[in-house]
Amino acid sequence: STVSGTTVTVDLATGGMFVLDLQGASGTITTFTVSNVPASTPYAITFTTKVIQGSTARQFDWDYISNVKWPSIPDAISATDNAVDVYSFTTYDDGTTWYGEKEGEDIK
Secondary structure (H helix, E strand, O other), X not given: OXXXXXXXXXXXXXXXXXXXXXXXXXXXXXXXXXXXXXOOOOOOEEEEEEEEOOOOOOOEOOOOOOOEEOOOOOOOOOOOOOOEEEEEEEEOOXXXXXXXXXEEEEEO
């Protein structure tokens, strides 16, 4: 996975568990891209992200990121330096829509 500017890119060709270090972000994350999603699979596809906060607190604008749906949009991610939040994402339609779930917050 990569964090660049205000964009996060997750490449499913490299695995199913990703670490996103927000130290490389320049502002609020407004683009969340998932590449290399296996196409035409009859199964759900799930991946997990471990998000590490940088020294300058960054956030995800989940209201703006339309390809991820939530049961209820999660609160802001933990804002202290090196805080860890964990999210999982699942698709049932080859990556057109992702369903997000916050698995853990401010894990020490």
